[in-house]
Amino acid sequence: LGGVVRVEPPAHTGLPATSVPLDTNEIAATEGSRVTLELPSNRPLGAATLVLPPAAAAGGGVAPQNLTATLPSRHTAAFTWTATNSGNLAATLRDVRGTPAPRPLQLAFRCLPDQPPSVVLTTPPAMLLATPKSVVAVAGRATDDFALSKVHFVRTLSGFRDRSHLVAPALNDKSYDFSAKLDLDDLGLNPGQTIELMLDASDHNPSLLGQGSSEISRI
Numbered sequence: 001l002g003g004v005v006r007v008e009p010p011a012h013t014g015l016p017a018t019s020v021p022l023d024t025n026e027i028a029a030t031e032g033s034r035v036t037l038e039l040p041s042n043r044p045l046g047a048a049t050l051v052l053p054p055a056a057a058a059g060g061g062v063a064p065q066n067l068t069a070t071l072p073s074r075h076t077a078a079f080t081w082t083a084t085n086s087g088n089l090a091a092t093l094r095d096v097r098g099t100p101a102p103r104p105l106q107l108a109f110r111c112l113p114d115q116p117p118s119v120v121l122t123t124p125p126a127m128l129l130a131t132p133k134s135v136v137a138v139a140g141r142a143t144d145d146f147a148l149s150k151v152h153f154v155r156t157l158s159g160f161r162d163r164s165h166l167v168a169p170a171l172n173d174k175s176y177d178f179s180a181k182l183d184l185d186d187l188g189l190n191p192g193q194t195i196e197l198m199l200d201a202s203d204h205n206p207s208l209l210g211q212g213s214s215e216i217s218r219i
Contacts (some may be wrong), residue, residue: 012204013146028110029083036080043078046096048077053087071212086111116214117144117201136182143175152200
């Protein structure tokens with residue numbers, strides 16, 4: 001195919017910028033990446049346009065996106081955009097006389113979403129019977145496609161506010177294993193009461209949408 005694809009992932013992913021030859025009909029980039037597509041021409045260029053995947057528009061519809069190229073040299077067109085959604089691309093190159101290429105270059109673009117953390121509480125089970133003086137083992141795991149930032153251990157007792165304890169305040173790893181011993185006697189529980197346990201995790205996505213929670217375990 002010719003050409004070059006340059007991708008600058010969002011800073012919060014920790015991924016390096018890449019530059020690869022355009023040797024397939026598909027381009028992939030993480031959501032929020034800055035993508036640059038450089039296309040060569042055997043004739044001096046006068047202009048070039050790129051049709052991007054439609055974006056959501058006001059009123060709930062979709063709006064076409066047309067991008068005008070910069071021309072770094074007489075024989076190169078460069079398009080730069082931010083990865084927001086997947087779809088088809090169509091690039092049309094025009095020479096200095098305004099004559100377009102016989103057919104647009106058709107490419108598929110795949111926008112890879114930044115997934116929220118996946119969180120599981122492996123123990124205790126979904127429902128556990130215990131006495132008020134029991135010591136309960138608690139364990140769980142949080143993972144993220146790029147990196148976790150924080151993990152909270154949440155306890156809730158009916159009629160009381162949630163008690164959230166920040167167990168990992170400054171993470172930059174893809175996974176975190178949590179374990180603790182919960183002494184029910186120290187919590188002052190009475191027979192018949194139910195306490196709920198849960199793990200919450202956050203990633204580094206600045207949109208604050210990267211939040212994940214485990215299922216609730218009840219004792």
